[in-house]
Amino acid sequence: FQGVDISTFFASMLKVNPWWLLGAFAAMFIYWFLEAVVLQTASKPANKDQRFFSSFRITMIGQFFNTITPMATGGQPAQLVMLTKQGMDAGRGSSVLLVKFIIYQAMVVLNFLVILIFGIHYLMTGVTQLKFLVLLGFGVHVVVIAALILVGRSQKFTTKLVHVLLLPTRLFMKKEKVANLKNTLDEKIITFHEESSRIGKDWKLIVRCCFYT
Incomplete structure (x- = not known):
């Protein structure tokens, strides 16, 4: 205004x-x-x-x-x-939100593919300056989905990632508190992956969520 x-x-x-x-x-x-x-x-x-x-x-x-x-x-x-x-549980809640976000990203990529298939002519001839930016955006979405799936499927990778992110806490927290926080997060990671595994096997649920998304 x-x-x-x-x-x-x-x-x-x-x-x-x-x-x-x-x-x-x-x-x-x-x-x-x-x-x-x-x-x-x-x-x-x-x-x-x-x-x-x-x-x-x-x-x-x-x-x-x-x-x-x-x-x-x-x-x-x-x-x-x-x-x-x-x-x-926080671990299960994190898993639900992660799966929901992965489905959202996957549907964005699916729409992206449909638009690229049917609109590639307009992209290459009408807005040639944007084609590299569009393809870069598509690539970023694919990488994000792959990274999220890796976090959701690999407990070992997620645990290592969380431990790395916890390293700065040693600068302003006591060793005992850092160790307790680490143990708590490790427990939540276990429930997180249990829920991710359960949802991953429930194809009816995934298809329904994809449809609504």
């Missing part, structure tokens, strides 16, 4: 077709609703008492923290905190 006259803005808003605004709001609500459906579908086996209203509330909390944190990094940690408050 820095370079916009407020009276001109409101005069323009009065000319906007309200049906397009309602359509945009409806599309946004459907997106939130389906996000909650995916979360409910993925988390219900790990927490039988999870209700859909709770999943929707956790989804909206994630949306809020995605909006107010740099590069939308705060959404999933906030959702994990809420899942643990609902009675879910």
Whole structure:
């Protein structure tokens, strides 16, 4: 609004077709609703008492923290905190959110592939300056999925990664506290991989989550 006259803005808003605004709001609500459906579908086996209203509330909390944190990094940690408050183990909650994110990334790549197949002509002839950026983005998504799957499938890799990330804590924490934290995280990694393995074998659940996503 820095370079916009407020009276001109409101005069323009009065000319906007309200049906397009309602359509945009409806599309946004459907997106939130389906996000909650995916979360409910993925988390219900790990927490039988999870209700859909709770999943929707956790989804909206994630949306809020995605909006107010740099590069939308705060959404999933906030959702994990809420899942643990609902009675879910932190390791299992982390696994549910990781699988949900992997499915989201995979569906992005699938859409990417469809667009590349049917729109490659426009990409190569219409916006030639962007083609390398588009292909770079596609490559980054593929690498992210591969890395996330490695974290979800390899307990040894995840444990080593967490231990490396814990190294800076030695600078400002006592050895006993670092050791206790390390042991606690090792226990959560075990439950994390148990849940990842269970979800990975449940193809019906994965297909449903992919469809909703």
